[in-house]
Amino acid sequence: MDSRWQHTTVLLNEAVEALVTKPDGIYVDATFGRGGHSRLILSRLEPQGRLVAFDKDPEAVAAAHAIADTRFEIRHEGFAALRELASNSISGVLMDLGVSSPQIDNPARGFSFRSEGPLDMRMDPTRGTSAADWLASAPVEQMAEVIREYGEERFAVQIAKAIAARRQERGPLASTSELAQLVAGAVKTREPGQDPATRTFQALRIFVNAELEELQAALEASLDVLEASGRLVVISFHSLEDRIVKQFIAKHSREEFDRRAPFAPAKPMKLRALGRVKPGAGEVQGNPRARSAIMRVAERTAA
Template sequence: MNMTHRPVLLAEAVTALISGPLLLNPNPAAASVVIDGTFGRGGHTQALLAQLGSQAQLLSFDKDLDAIAVAETINDSRLKIIHDSFAQMDQYAEPESVAGILLDLGISSPQVDEAHRGFSFRREGPLDMRMNTEQGLTAAEWLEQASVEEITYVIKTYGEERFAFQIAKTIVAKRAEGLSPQTTTALANLVASVVRTREPGQDPATRTFQALRIFINRELEDLELGLKAALSLLKPGGRLAVISFHSLEDRIVKQFLQAQSKVEIPRGLPVRDKDLPQSALEIIGRVKPSDQEISENPRARSAIMRIAEKRIQA
């Protein structure tokens, strides 16, 4: 198994799920269902398997065929590998049948480190960026056909890049010359020629590459669908833990959990406390990586995990 990927908040994520009321000190014969929304390289999946009973089932999803190939090397009858996005998890489990769901939204280290995947501006490779290489346009193909306005919107919205218009205009100008970027370094150099200022230690292409990756893989749309699916699948007492790595993801997760943990009562409506309906979720808390984890794995520095529990209906 490729162990070059170090899962972030590994122990904390497993504890967040296992300490929930449905998985805490479970009956070994209990047929609990747990979902790992992104297999990656299997760190969270294998840690969860080590804690689950003999009759449990773990559904592990990934869009990446390389991740699926690694997953298929695990010999454990409790594990079911699914080549699909976690956004579709409600197609693989029944409503209110799942005891715990983990969504790790981070890109895996092999995806970044393997140049042919096209995710890294530091490594020469084709400008692909697709997590599922069997479907959809590559980043290069999309840049060959998108307008200045479309490119500007993507880079500004998903990368929060203040030079988005200048980058988009330069990409389209180069395209008109027959020089549309086809490789990671071509795009990185193009961006660097436009973005003259950047935070200390950050490459000028960081935000543009993030934006294109998010857009090409529909990451935020998948997250919104996945959160709704998770809510429908969790049993009362089941737990949801979501690890995000940038503000766009975390904002969606935070707002979803806050909305599902509140009960809106029309102003002036005479309702006694005992008659109030329950909210769908209870927020358990949030966790960030320790200083030690960040020092050992710098890619963990921006991570945050939010944990919620589905309310047990009275």
């Protein structure tokens, strides 16, 4: 792990304070990153407590091995693997959905349009298809759909056509700077202060890593693994993620009635929403990447 790329954990104290209500319980850090949340969770646990962490990134897993604590376990898996844990066994699940600074800042990972690097974008570069490989053959219609849906980019069609034209004229895109320059030429206007490539890079990263699908699967799994009064704490960094989390909590925070059986008793709610937290001005000033973070907290009911 390269010490040049440091990560500042967002909403560190707020998240752990909301999560750990039972010091002898079993907790999950579903996205270890560089372990900021995990280390603080461990400091709040009693000797019989336990923490299980997940991460796709081999570099994050390597960083986790530096934690010499018998109460801690790291798994090299995405957090949808929550479903492998025993039902009603977990006292709290934390999901920090942000990309870690070492991933963004290391040009070799291909996440950032600000640095020259290979167009990769995989959280786990040992598995799956890179952004470059997908863009080398994806149809225009599919590229446009991905960029529009996952990047909320209104110039998605123009960008997709520009990628296809470049592919035909000079071969596939290979680097982050090539893609950033191409997008800049296709995007005619942009919000002040935002790079034209921001939304496209977000879209490709989400798509390549199946981030929204994995989030949905992990949220559903959390309902099964959380014990009664167990906490679900999720930190989102863009509207697509937060919308999924908000709707998931809202759906399971109300009784469900079966319209086909109007006189049948309602299914009890599975979660109780406990609120929403955003970083304070001081945290945003010290760490600008925190500015878009939203933390939502819910508690598993006894149902």
